[in-house]
Amino acid sequence: MNETASNSAANLAHSDRIRVDLQLIADMIEPGTRVLDIGCGDGELLGYLTRTKKVDGRGLELSNEGVRNCVAQGLPVMQGDADRDLADYPDGAFDYAILSQTLQATQRPKEVLSELLRIGNKAIVSFPNFGHWRARLDLMFKGRMPQNPNLPIMWYETPNIHFCTVLDFVELCKEMNLTIERSMVLNEAGSKLSLGSQTRFSNFLGNQALFMLSK
Protein backbone atom coordinates (compact mmCIF):
# COMPACT_ATOMS: atom_id res chain seq x y z
CA MET A 1 0.00 0.00 0.00
CA ASN A 2 3.08 2.11 0.44
CA GLU A 3 3.46 1.87 -3.28
CA THR A 4 -0.18 2.68 -4.04
CA ALA A 5 0.01 5.88 -2.01
CA SER A 6 3.16 7.13 -3.66
CA ASN A 7 1.78 6.22 -7.09
CA SER A 8 -1.40 8.19 -6.56
CA ALA A 9 0.58 11.18 -5.30
CA ALA A 10 2.81 10.98 -8.34
CA ASN A 11 -0.15 10.72 -10.71
CA LEU A 12 -1.72 13.79 -9.20
CA ALA A 13 1.49 15.75 -9.47
CA HIS A 14 1.68 14.99 -13.18
CA SER A 15 -1.88 15.78 -14.21
CA ASP A 16 -2.44 19.32 -13.08
CA ARG A 17 -5.83 19.75 -14.60
CA ILE A 18 -8.83 20.14 -12.36
CA ARG A 19 -12.59 20.45 -12.73
CA VAL A 20 -13.50 23.64 -14.60
CA ASP A 21 -15.45 25.19 -11.73
CA LEU A 22 -12.63 24.43 -9.31
CA GLN A 23 -10.19 26.04 -11.73
CA LEU A 24 -12.28 29.24 -11.58
CA ILE A 25 -11.94 29.19 -7.79
CA ALA A 26 -8.23 28.49 -8.01
CA ASP A 27 -7.81 31.48 -10.31
CA MET A 28 -9.17 33.76 -7.58
CA ILE A 29 -6.49 32.72 -5.08
CA GLU A 30 -3.24 34.64 -4.66
CA PRO A 31 -0.13 32.47 -4.46
CA GLY A 32 1.45 31.78 -1.08
CA THR A 33 -1.68 32.54 0.92
CA ARG A 34 -3.38 30.58 3.72
CA VAL A 35 -6.38 28.64 2.47
CA LEU A 36 -9.06 26.53 4.17
CA ASP A 37 -11.06 24.32 1.81
CA ILE A 38 -14.27 23.25 3.51
CA GLY A 39 -15.77 20.16 1.97
CA CYS A 40 -12.53 19.45 0.14
CA GLY A 41 -13.61 15.98 -1.05
CA ASP A 42 -10.65 14.02 -2.41
CA GLY A 43 -8.45 17.08 -2.29
CA GLU A 44 -8.62 17.98 -5.98
CA LEU A 45 -8.63 21.76 -5.45
CA LEU A 46 -6.52 21.71 -2.29
CA GLY A 47 -3.83 19.58 -3.90
CA TYR A 48 -3.80 21.81 -6.97
CA LEU A 49 -3.49 24.99 -4.89
CA THR A 50 -0.72 23.45 -2.80
CA ARG A 51 1.27 22.37 -5.82
CA THR A 52 0.79 25.23 -8.24
CA LYS A 53 0.16 28.21 -5.96
CA LYS A 54 2.25 27.08 -3.01
CA VAL A 55 -0.54 27.97 -0.61
CA ASP A 56 -0.51 26.91 3.04
CA GLY A 57 -3.66 24.85 2.59
CA ARG A 58 -5.87 22.96 5.02
CA GLY A 59 -9.00 20.96 4.40
CA LEU A 60 -12.13 19.92 6.21
CA GLU A 61 -14.10 16.99 4.82
CA LEU A 62 -17.17 15.13 6.00
CA SER A 63 -16.46 11.70 4.52
CA ASN A 64 -13.84 9.51 6.11
CA GLU A 65 -12.87 8.20 2.72
CA GLY A 66 -12.22 11.71 1.42
CA VAL A 67 -10.10 12.56 4.47
CA ARG A 68 -8.09 9.36 4.06
CA ASN A 69 -7.43 10.01 0.39
CA CYS A 70 -6.34 13.57 1.10
CA VAL A 71 -3.95 12.67 3.91
CA ALA A 72 -2.55 9.84 1.82
CA GLN A 73 -1.54 12.53 -0.71
CA GLY A 74 0.16 14.47 2.05
CA LEU A 75 -2.59 17.09 2.36
CA PRO A 76 -3.48 18.31 5.86
CA VAL A 77 -7.16 17.48 6.13
CA MET A 78 -9.39 16.63 9.02
CA GLN A 79 -12.79 15.07 9.32
CA GLY A 80 -15.51 17.51 10.17
CA ASP A 81 -18.44 19.51 8.84
CA ALA A 82 -19.13 23.15 8.13
CA ASP A 83 -21.95 23.43 10.66
CA ARG A 84 -20.07 22.09 13.67
CA ASP A 85 -16.37 22.34 13.19
CA LEU A 86 -15.51 25.88 12.13
CA ALA A 87 -15.85 27.28 15.63
CA ASP A 88 -12.37 26.12 16.70
CA TYR A 89 -10.45 28.06 14.09
CA PRO A 90 -9.19 31.42 15.36
CA ASP A 91 -10.31 34.72 13.79
CA GLY A 92 -8.49 35.58 10.58
CA ALA A 93 -6.65 32.26 10.52
CA PHE A 94 -6.90 32.13 6.72
CA ASP A 95 -6.71 34.48 3.77
CA TYR A 96 -9.41 32.49 2.01
CA ALA A 97 -12.11 30.17 3.30
CA ILE A 98 -13.55 28.16 0.41
CA LEU A 99 -16.96 26.51 0.51
CA SER A 100 -17.52 24.86 -2.83
CA GLN A 101 -20.93 23.32 -3.63
CA THR A 102 -21.61 22.75 0.05
CA LEU A 103 -23.57 25.77 1.35
CA GLN A 104 -26.89 24.25 0.30
CA ALA A 105 -26.12 21.13 2.35
CA THR A 106 -25.48 22.96 5.62
CA GLN A 107 -27.97 23.17 8.49
CA ARG A 108 -27.50 26.91 9.04
CA PRO A 109 -26.11 28.55 5.89
CA LYS A 110 -26.20 32.04 7.36
CA GLU A 111 -24.14 31.09 10.40
CA VAL A 112 -21.74 29.14 8.20
CA LEU A 113 -21.31 32.19 5.97
CA SER A 114 -20.49 34.44 8.90
CA GLU A 115 -18.05 31.81 10.25
CA LEU A 116 -16.31 31.75 6.85
CA LEU A 117 -15.72 35.48 7.10
CA ARG A 118 -14.64 35.27 10.72
CA ILE A 119 -11.87 32.75 10.07
CA GLY A 120 -11.08 33.90 6.52
CA ASN A 121 -10.40 37.42 5.27
CA LYS A 122 -12.24 36.43 2.11
CA ALA A 123 -14.83 33.74 1.53
CA ILE A 124 -15.25 31.95 -1.77
CA VAL A 125 -18.64 30.30 -2.06
CA SER A 126 -20.20 28.34 -4.89
CA PHE A 127 -23.66 26.77 -5.03
CA PRO A 128 -26.24 25.42 -7.49
CA ASN A 129 -28.59 28.16 -8.62
CA PHE A 130 -32.27 27.33 -8.24
CA GLY A 131 -33.16 30.40 -10.25
CA HIS A 132 -31.83 28.72 -13.41
CA TRP A 133 -34.42 28.61 -16.19
CA ARG A 134 -34.53 24.83 -16.28
CA ALA A 135 -35.29 24.64 -12.58
CA ARG A 136 -38.05 27.15 -13.12
CA LEU A 137 -39.42 25.10 -16.03
CA ASP A 138 -39.35 21.91 -13.98
CA LEU A 139 -41.51 23.51 -11.37
CA MET A 140 -43.72 25.45 -13.76
CA PHE A 141 -44.49 22.81 -16.36
CA LYS A 142 -43.68 19.49 -14.71
CA GLY A 143 -44.70 20.56 -11.24
CA ARG A 144 -41.69 18.58 -10.00
CA MET A 145 -38.66 19.50 -7.93
CA PRO A 146 -35.78 20.37 -10.27
CA GLN A 147 -33.36 17.62 -11.21
CA ASN A 148 -30.43 17.86 -13.59
CA PRO A 149 -27.03 16.23 -14.10
CA ASN A 150 -25.54 18.40 -11.33
CA LEU A 151 -28.42 17.69 -8.95
CA PRO A 152 -29.35 14.11 -9.72
CA ILE A 153 -30.63 13.04 -6.31
CA MET A 154 -34.34 12.80 -5.49
CA TRP A 155 -35.76 15.28 -2.98
CA TYR A 156 -36.14 12.65 -0.26
CA GLU A 157 -32.54 11.56 -0.46
CA THR A 158 -30.65 14.72 -1.25
CA PRO A 159 -28.20 16.12 1.30
CA ASN A 160 -29.04 19.52 -0.16
CA ILE A 161 -31.53 21.08 2.23
CA HIS A 162 -31.13 24.83 1.75
CA PHE A 163 -31.47 25.77 -1.87
CA CYS A 164 -31.37 29.37 -3.00
CA THR A 165 -31.16 31.44 -6.16
CA VAL A 166 -28.50 33.96 -7.11
CA LEU A 167 -30.92 36.76 -6.15
CA ASP A 168 -31.62 35.15 -2.77
CA PHE A 169 -27.92 34.90 -2.08
CA VAL A 170 -27.23 38.51 -3.08
CA GLU A 171 -30.07 39.54 -0.77
CA LEU A 172 -28.56 37.59 2.14
CA CYS A 173 -25.16 39.21 1.56
CA LYS A 174 -26.84 42.61 1.72
CA GLU A 175 -28.60 41.72 4.95
CA MET A 176 -25.32 40.50 6.46
CA ASN A 177 -23.43 43.59 5.21
CA LEU A 178 -21.04 41.45 3.20
CA THR A 179 -19.19 42.91 0.26
CA ILE A 180 -19.44 40.96 -2.98
CA GLU A 181 -15.94 41.32 -4.39
CA ARG A 182 -16.51 39.13 -7.38
CA SER A 183 -19.38 37.08 -8.73
CA MET A 184 -19.96 34.91 -11.74
CA VAL A 185 -22.30 32.21 -12.95
CA LEU A 186 -21.35 28.98 -14.64
CA ASN A 187 -23.04 26.71 -17.13
CA GLU A 188 -23.76 23.04 -16.53
CA ALA A 189 -20.21 22.08 -17.46
CA GLY A 190 -18.81 24.55 -14.94
CA SER A 191 -17.54 27.07 -17.50
CA LYS A 192 -17.94 30.76 -16.86
CA LEU A 193 -20.80 32.57 -18.62
CA SER A 194 -20.10 36.09 -19.81
CA LEU A 195 -23.30 37.97 -19.07
CA GLY A 196 -22.23 41.42 -17.96
CA SER A 197 -23.40 42.65 -14.60
CA GLN A 198 -27.13 42.00 -14.85
CA THR A 199 -27.95 39.84 -11.84
CA ARG A 200 -31.36 38.97 -13.23
CA PHE A 201 -29.86 37.44 -16.38
CA SER A 202 -27.29 35.58 -14.33
CA ASN A 203 -30.00 34.24 -12.13
CA PHE A 204 -31.90 33.00 -15.15
CA LEU A 205 -29.02 31.52 -17.13
CA GLY A 206 -26.51 30.41 -14.52
CA ASN A 207 -26.50 26.79 -13.49
CA GLN A 208 -24.06 27.40 -10.66
CA ALA A 209 -22.98 30.60 -8.94
CA LEU A 210 -19.57 31.56 -7.62
CA PHE A 211 -18.97 34.46 -5.24
CA MET A 212 -15.99 35.99 -3.53
CA LEU A 213 -17.03 37.86 -0.38
CA SER A 214 -15.42 40.02 2.25
CA LYS A 215 -16.65 41.88 5.30
Add this chain to the structure above:
Amino acid sequence: MSTATNTEKRPPLPGHHMVLGETEKLRLDSGVEFGPFTLAYQTYGELNADKSNAILVCHALTGDQYVADEVHPITGKEGWWSEIVGPGKIIDTDKYFVICSNVIGGCLGSSGPKEINPETGKPWGLDFPVITIADMVRAQTMLIDALGIDMLFAVIGGSMGGMQVLEWCKSYPERVYAAAPIATSFRHSAQNIAFHEVGRQAVMADPDWCGGNYLLEGKKPSRGLAVARMTAHITYLSQPALHRKFGRKLQNRGAITYSFDQDFQVESYLRHQGKSFVDRFDANSYLYITRAMDYFDLSLEYDGRLAEAFQGCKTRFCVVSFSSDWCFTTAESRIVAHALNAASCNVSCVEIESDKGHDAFLLDEPDFHMVLSGFIEGAAEGRGLR
Protein backbone atom coordinates in the same frame (compact mmCIF):
# COMPACT_ATOMS: atom_id res chain seq x y z
CA MET B 1 21.00 -11.81 47.26
CA SER B 2 20.25 -14.73 44.98
CA THR B 3 18.45 -12.53 42.45
CA ALA B 4 21.13 -9.89 42.45
CA THR B 5 23.30 -12.73 41.21
CA ASN B 6 20.59 -13.58 38.66
CA THR B 7 20.70 -10.03 37.39
CA GLU B 8 24.44 -10.24 36.90
CA LYS B 9 24.20 -13.56 35.10
CA ARG B 10 21.66 -12.24 32.62
CA PRO B 11 23.33 -11.84 29.23
CA PRO B 12 23.47 -8.17 28.26
CA LEU B 13 20.70 -7.15 25.88
CA PRO B 14 21.78 -6.27 22.34
CA GLY B 15 21.70 -2.67 21.14
CA HIS B 16 23.02 0.64 22.37
CA HIS B 17 23.19 1.85 25.94
CA MET B 18 23.94 5.44 26.80
CA VAL B 19 24.66 6.84 30.23
CA LEU B 20 23.11 10.30 30.52
CA GLY B 21 22.68 12.95 33.18
CA GLU B 22 26.23 12.67 34.47
CA THR B 23 27.05 16.37 34.43
CA GLU B 24 23.51 17.67 34.60
CA LYS B 25 20.94 15.43 36.19
CA LEU B 26 17.47 14.72 34.88
CA ARG B 27 14.96 16.82 36.80
CA LEU B 28 11.86 14.71 37.26
CA ASP B 29 8.34 16.14 37.61
CA SER B 30 8.29 14.80 41.16
CA GLY B 31 11.17 17.17 41.98
CA VAL B 32 13.78 14.41 42.21
CA GLU B 33 17.14 15.14 40.56
CA PHE B 34 17.86 11.83 38.89
CA GLY B 35 21.12 10.65 37.41
CA PRO B 36 23.28 9.43 36.05
CA PHE B 37 20.89 7.10 34.28
CA THR B 38 20.95 4.76 31.32
CA LEU B 39 18.81 4.71 28.19
CA ALA B 40 18.86 1.55 26.10
CA TYR B 41 18.05 2.25 22.47
CA GLN B 42 18.08 0.85 18.96
CA THR B 43 18.78 2.67 15.73
CA TYR B 44 18.06 1.64 12.17
CA GLY B 45 19.34 3.29 9.00
CA GLU B 46 21.90 6.05 8.70
CA LEU B 47 21.83 9.62 9.95
CA ASN B 48 22.40 11.93 6.96
CA ALA B 49 25.08 14.61 6.81
CA ASP B 50 22.90 17.50 7.99
CA LYS B 51 21.20 15.28 10.56
CA SER B 52 17.74 16.06 9.23
CA ASN B 53 16.39 12.57 8.62
CA ALA B 54 15.96 11.26 12.17
CA ILE B 55 12.64 9.74 13.21
CA LEU B 56 12.02 8.99 16.86
CA VAL B 57 9.57 6.15 17.39
CA CYS B 58 8.03 6.11 20.87
CA HIS B 59 6.89 2.77 22.23
CA ALA B 60 3.73 1.94 24.11
CA LEU B 61 3.26 0.68 27.69
CA THR B 62 4.65 -2.81 27.15
CA GLY B 63 6.67 -2.07 24.04
CA ASP B 64 10.42 -1.64 23.89
CA GLN B 65 13.29 -0.33 21.78
CA TYR B 66 13.32 -3.37 19.47
CA VAL B 67 10.84 -1.77 17.10
CA ALA B 68 12.08 -3.34 13.88
CA ASP B 69 14.53 -6.08 14.88
CA GLU B 70 14.15 -9.30 12.97
CA VAL B 71 14.48 -11.30 16.15
CA HIS B 72 13.53 -9.85 19.51
CA PRO B 73 16.21 -10.85 22.05
CA ILE B 74 13.64 -12.14 24.55
CA THR B 75 10.53 -13.20 22.67
CA GLY B 76 12.32 -14.42 19.54
CA LYS B 77 9.58 -12.80 17.47
CA GLU B 78 10.06 -9.87 15.11
CA GLY B 79 10.02 -6.28 16.43
CA TRP B 80 6.64 -4.86 17.48
CA TRP B 81 6.33 -2.45 14.52
CA SER B 82 8.15 -4.45 11.84
CA GLU B 83 4.99 -4.00 9.79
CA ILE B 84 5.75 -0.25 9.54
CA VAL B 85 9.48 0.23 10.15
CA GLY B 86 12.19 -1.29 7.96
CA PRO B 87 13.93 -1.07 4.59
CA GLY B 88 11.42 0.05 1.94
CA LYS B 89 8.61 0.16 4.47
CA ILE B 90 6.44 3.12 5.49
CA ILE B 91 9.08 4.36 7.91
CA ASP B 92 11.81 3.53 5.45
CA THR B 93 15.11 2.78 7.14
CA ASP B 94 16.86 3.11 3.76
CA LYS B 95 15.90 6.76 3.92
CA TYR B 96 15.46 7.68 7.56
CA PHE B 97 17.51 7.22 10.69
CA VAL B 98 15.10 5.61 13.13
CA ILE B 99 15.68 5.82 16.87
CA CYS B 100 13.67 4.00 19.51
CA SER B 101 14.61 4.08 23.17
CA ASN B 102 13.29 2.04 26.05
CA VAL B 103 11.48 4.52 28.31
CA ILE B 104 12.96 5.47 31.62
CA GLY B 105 11.26 3.25 34.20
CA GLY B 106 11.20 0.41 31.65
CA CYS B 107 12.73 -3.03 31.98
CA LEU B 108 14.74 -3.66 28.82
CA GLY B 109 17.97 -1.95 29.70
CA SER B 110 16.98 1.62 30.55
CA SER B 111 17.11 2.73 34.18
CA GLY B 112 14.09 1.30 35.93
CA PRO B 113 13.00 -0.38 39.14
CA LYS B 114 14.66 -3.70 38.33
CA GLU B 115 18.09 -2.17 37.69
CA ILE B 116 20.68 -1.74 40.42
CA ASN B 117 20.54 1.41 42.52
CA PRO B 118 24.21 2.47 42.57
CA GLU B 119 23.84 3.84 46.09
CA THR B 120 22.70 0.56 47.62
CA GLY B 121 24.01 -2.00 45.17
CA LYS B 122 20.54 -3.59 45.16
CA PRO B 123 17.65 -3.39 42.70
CA TRP B 124 15.75 -0.12 43.03
CA GLY B 125 12.34 -1.70 43.57
CA LEU B 126 9.91 0.90 44.88
CA ASP B 127 12.79 3.26 45.73
CA PHE B 128 12.88 4.10 42.04
CA PRO B 129 11.41 7.59 41.66
CA VAL B 130 7.92 7.91 40.20
CA ILE B 131 8.19 9.01 36.59
CA THR B 132 5.86 10.79 34.19
CA ILE B 133 5.44 10.94 30.42
CA ALA B 134 7.22 14.32 30.50
CA ASP B 135 10.14 12.68 32.34
CA MET B 136 10.36 9.98 29.66
CA VAL B 137 10.47 12.69 26.99
CA ARG B 138 13.02 14.80 28.89
CA ALA B 139 15.26 11.74 29.09
CA GLN B 140 14.81 11.21 25.34
CA THR B 141 15.83 14.82 24.62
CA MET B 142 19.11 14.15 26.42
CA LEU B 143 19.67 11.13 24.18
CA ILE B 144 18.82 13.14 21.06
CA ASP B 145 21.23 15.88 22.23
CA ALA B 146 23.94 13.30 22.72
CA LEU B 147 23.34 12.02 19.19
CA GLY B 148 23.89 15.59 17.97
CA ILE B 149 20.41 16.00 16.50
CA ASP B 150 18.76 19.42 16.79
CA MET B 151 15.49 18.75 15.05
CA LEU B 152 13.83 15.40 14.60
CA PHE B 153 12.21 14.95 11.22
CA ALA B 154 9.36 13.12 12.92
CA VAL B 155 8.21 11.78 16.26
CA ILE B 156 5.77 8.91 15.87
CA GLY B 157 4.06 6.63 18.33
CA GLY B 158 0.85 4.88 19.31
CA SER B 159 -0.96 4.72 22.63
CA MET B 160 1.53 5.74 25.35
CA GLY B 161 3.94 6.39 22.48
CA GLY B 162 1.42 8.92 21.19
CA MET B 163 1.34 10.61 24.59
CA GLN B 164 5.10 11.07 24.29
CA VAL B 165 4.63 12.47 20.78
CA LEU B 166 2.19 15.09 22.10
CA GLU B 167 4.48 15.88 25.02
CA TRP B 168 7.39 16.42 22.60
CA CYS B 169 5.28 18.86 20.58
CA LYS B 170 4.12 20.74 23.63
CA SER B 171 7.54 21.05 25.29
CA TYR B 172 9.99 20.99 22.37
CA PRO B 173 7.97 22.10 19.31
CA GLU B 174 11.04 23.59 17.61
CA ARG B 175 12.68 20.16 17.66
CA VAL B 176 9.86 18.27 15.90
CA TYR B 177 9.15 18.81 12.21
CA ALA B 178 6.31 16.31 11.93
CA ALA B 179 4.36 14.38 14.53
CA ALA B 180 2.03 11.41 14.35
CA PRO B 181 0.18 10.76 17.60
CA ILE B 182 -1.73 7.53 16.95
CA ALA B 183 -4.53 5.89 18.98
CA THR B 184 -3.81 8.20 21.87
CA SER B 185 -5.03 11.16 23.87
CA PHE B 186 -3.81 14.27 25.63
CA ARG B 187 -4.90 12.72 28.92
CA HIS B 188 -5.68 9.37 30.43
CA SER B 189 -9.42 8.92 30.93
CA ALA B 190 -11.02 7.85 34.22
CA GLN B 191 -11.86 4.49 32.64
CA ASN B 192 -8.25 3.96 31.59
CA ILE B 193 -6.98 4.91 35.04
CA ALA B 194 -9.52 2.48 36.51
CA PHE B 195 -8.28 -0.42 34.38
CA HIS B 196 -4.69 0.38 35.26
CA GLU B 197 -5.58 0.39 38.93
CA VAL B 198 -7.10 -3.09 38.57
CA GLY B 199 -3.83 -4.23 37.01
CA ARG B 200 -1.69 -2.70 39.72
CA GLN B 201 -3.86 -4.15 42.47
CA ALA B 202 -3.53 -7.59 40.87
CA VAL B 203 0.27 -7.26 40.97
CA MET B 204 0.33 -5.97 44.53
CA ALA B 205 -2.12 -8.63 45.74
CA ASP B 206 0.29 -11.37 44.64
CA PRO B 207 2.18 -12.49 47.78
CA ASP B 208 5.26 -12.96 45.61
CA TRP B 209 5.33 -9.22 44.97
CA CYS B 210 6.79 -8.94 48.51
CA GLY B 211 5.96 -5.26 48.89
CA GLY B 212 7.95 -4.58 45.73
CA ASN B 213 11.09 -6.37 46.93
CA TYR B 214 10.59 -9.62 45.01
CA LEU B 215 13.96 -9.41 43.29
CA LEU B 216 15.74 -9.35 46.64
CA GLU B 217 13.56 -12.18 47.90
CA GLY B 218 14.27 -14.25 44.81
CA LYS B 219 10.60 -14.32 43.82
CA LYS B 220 8.45 -13.08 40.94
CA PRO B 221 4.80 -11.95 41.13
CA SER B 222 3.97 -13.82 37.96
CA ARG B 223 0.34 -14.57 38.78
CA GLY B 224 -0.48 -10.97 39.63
CA LEU B 225 1.29 -9.57 36.59
CA ALA B 226 -0.40 -12.14 34.34
CA VAL B 227 -3.84 -11.12 35.63
CA ALA B 228 -2.92 -7.45 35.05
CA ARG B 229 -1.95 -8.28 31.48
CA MET B 230 -5.10 -10.33 30.89
CA THR B 231 -7.34 -7.45 31.99
CA ALA B 232 -5.40 -4.91 29.97
CA HIS B 233 -5.39 -7.15 26.92
CA ILE B 234 -9.20 -7.22 26.88
CA THR B 235 -9.24 -3.43 26.72
CA TYR B 236 -6.94 -3.49 23.69
CA LEU B 237 -9.41 -5.56 21.67
CA SER B 238 -12.93 -4.76 20.58
CA GLN B 239 -15.98 -6.78 21.45
CA PRO B 240 -16.60 -7.79 17.80
CA ALA B 241 -12.96 -8.71 17.23
CA LEU B 242 -12.87 -10.87 20.33
CA HIS B 243 -16.11 -12.57 19.36
CA ARG B 244 -15.03 -13.12 15.78
CA LYS B 245 -11.81 -14.71 16.92
CA PHE B 246 -13.17 -16.95 19.67
CA GLY B 247 -16.94 -16.79 19.86
CA ARG B 248 -17.98 -19.37 22.46
CA LYS B 249 -15.65 -22.01 21.04
CA LEU B 250 -14.37 -24.61 23.47
CA GLN B 251 -10.69 -25.32 24.05
CA ASN B 252 -9.69 -28.86 22.93
CA ARG B 253 -12.87 -30.44 24.25
CA GLY B 254 -16.28 -31.42 23.00
CA ALA B 255 -18.32 -30.13 25.92
CA ILE B 256 -18.07 -27.92 28.98
CA THR B 257 -16.51 -29.67 31.95
CA TYR B 258 -18.49 -28.21 34.88
CA SER B 259 -15.24 -26.99 36.40
CA PHE B 260 -13.07 -23.90 36.48
CA ASP B 261 -10.67 -25.30 33.94
CA GLN B 262 -10.12 -23.28 30.76
CA ASP B 263 -13.18 -24.54 28.87
CA PHE B 264 -13.35 -21.63 26.46
CA GLN B 265 -10.76 -20.73 23.87
CA VAL B 266 -10.86 -17.12 24.96
CA GLU B 267 -9.81 -18.16 28.47
CA SER B 268 -6.94 -20.20 27.17
CA TYR B 269 -5.88 -17.31 24.93
CA LEU B 270 -5.88 -14.82 27.79
CA ARG B 271 -3.95 -17.16 30.05
CA HIS B 272 -1.38 -17.55 27.31
CA GLN B 273 -1.16 -13.77 26.91
CA GLY B 274 -0.63 -13.39 30.65
CA LYS B 275 2.00 -16.12 30.84
CA SER B 276 4.08 -14.97 27.92
CA PHE B 277 3.97 -11.39 29.20
CA VAL B 278 5.58 -12.19 32.55
CA ASP B 279 8.57 -13.70 30.76
CA ARG B 280 9.42 -10.38 29.18
CA PHE B 281 8.20 -7.74 31.60
CA ASP B 282 9.02 -6.59 35.10
CA ALA B 283 6.10 -6.21 37.52
CA ASN B 284 7.38 -3.03 39.15
CA SER B 285 8.02 -1.46 35.74
CA TYR B 286 4.39 -2.20 34.97
CA LEU B 287 3.37 -0.24 38.08
CA TYR B 288 5.62 2.71 37.24
CA ILE B 289 4.71 2.99 33.59
CA THR B 290 0.95 2.62 34.10
CA ARG B 291 1.24 5.36 36.72
CA ALA B 292 3.04 7.63 34.27
CA MET B 293 0.15 7.21 31.84
CA ASP B 294 -2.43 7.89 34.56
CA TYR B 295 -0.70 11.16 35.50
CA PHE B 296 -0.65 12.37 31.90
CA ASP B 297 -2.83 15.40 31.22
CA LEU B 298 -1.37 17.89 28.78
CA SER B 299 -4.09 20.47 29.49
CA LEU B 300 -3.55 20.55 33.26
CA GLU B 301 -1.10 23.43 33.40
CA TYR B 302 -3.39 25.46 31.11
CA ASP B 303 -6.51 25.00 33.24
CA GLY B 304 -7.97 22.65 30.67
CA ARG B 305 -7.36 24.94 27.68
CA LEU B 306 -5.48 22.39 25.61
CA ALA B 307 -4.99 24.73 22.63
CA GLU B 308 -2.58 26.81 24.72
CA ALA B 309 -0.26 23.82 24.96
CA PHE B 310 0.35 24.08 21.20
CA GLN B 311 0.45 27.86 20.75
CA GLY B 312 3.00 28.81 18.10
CA CYS B 313 3.83 25.18 17.33
CA LYS B 314 4.97 24.84 13.69
CA THR B 315 4.97 21.05 13.68
CA ARG B 316 2.81 19.21 11.13
CA PHE B 317 0.47 16.78 12.82
CA CYS B 318 -1.28 13.65 11.71
CA VAL B 319 -3.69 12.50 14.41
CA VAL B 320 -4.98 8.98 13.81
CA SER B 321 -7.67 7.03 15.65
CA PHE B 322 -9.42 3.71 15.06
CA SER B 323 -13.19 3.42 15.04
CA SER B 324 -13.44 0.46 17.44
CA ASP B 325 -10.76 1.66 19.90
CA TRP B 326 -12.50 2.16 23.24
CA CYS B 327 -9.31 2.89 25.20
CA PHE B 328 -8.42 5.95 23.15
CA THR B 329 -11.51 6.94 21.23
CA THR B 330 -11.88 9.03 18.11
CA ALA B 331 -13.68 11.60 20.27
CA GLU B 332 -10.45 12.06 22.29
CA SER B 333 -8.40 12.41 19.12
CA ARG B 334 -10.81 15.01 17.84
CA ILE B 335 -10.35 17.07 21.00
CA VAL B 336 -6.63 17.06 20.26
CA ALA B 337 -7.20 17.96 16.60
CA HIS B 338 -9.61 20.77 17.50
CA ALA B 339 -7.12 22.19 19.99
CA LEU B 340 -4.44 22.07 17.30
CA ASN B 341 -6.78 23.90 14.93
CA ALA B 342 -7.47 26.51 17.55
CA ALA B 343 -3.70 27.02 17.85
CA SER B 344 -3.50 27.40 14.03
CA CYS B 345 -1.38 24.28 13.73
CA ASN B 346 -1.04 22.23 10.57
CA VAL B 347 -3.15 19.18 11.35
CA SER B 348 -4.59 16.14 9.65
CA CYS B 349 -7.01 14.04 11.65
CA VAL B 350 -8.17 10.67 10.38
CA GLU B 351 -10.35 7.96 11.82
CA ILE B 352 -9.56 4.54 10.40
CA GLU B 353 -12.47 2.10 10.15
CA SER B 354 -11.37 -1.05 11.90
CA ASP B 355 -12.97 -3.54 14.27
CA LYS B 356 -9.65 -4.53 15.82
CA GLY B 357 -9.81 -2.12 18.73
CA HIS B 358 -6.87 -0.29 20.25
CA ASP B 359 -4.36 -2.85 19.00
CA ALA B 360 -5.22 -1.94 15.40
CA PHE B 361 -2.27 0.47 15.28
CA LEU B 362 0.09 -2.52 15.57
CA LEU B 363 -1.68 -4.63 12.96
CA ASP B 364 -2.00 -4.84 9.21
CA GLU B 365 -4.46 -2.02 8.52
CA PRO B 366 -4.06 -0.94 4.88
CA ASP B 367 -5.98 2.35 5.27
CA PHE B 368 -3.86 3.34 8.25
CA HIS B 369 -0.68 2.49 6.41
CA MET B 370 -1.81 4.48 3.38
CA VAL B 371 -2.49 7.53 5.55
CA LEU B 372 0.75 7.32 7.52
CA SER B 373 2.76 6.78 4.38
CA GLY B 374 1.17 9.79 2.64
CA PHE B 375 1.74 11.95 5.69
CA ILE B 376 5.41 11.01 5.99
CA GLU B 377 6.05 11.47 2.27
CA GLY B 378 4.33 14.87 2.29
CA ALA B 379 6.36 15.94 5.30
CA ALA B 380 9.59 14.64 3.74
CA GLU B 381 8.90 16.82 0.73
CA GLY B 382 8.32 19.82 3.01
CA ARG B 383 11.55 19.10 4.83
CA GLY B 384 13.46 18.71 1.56
CA LEU B 385 14.25 15.05 2.23
CA ARG B 386 13.58 13.79 -1.28
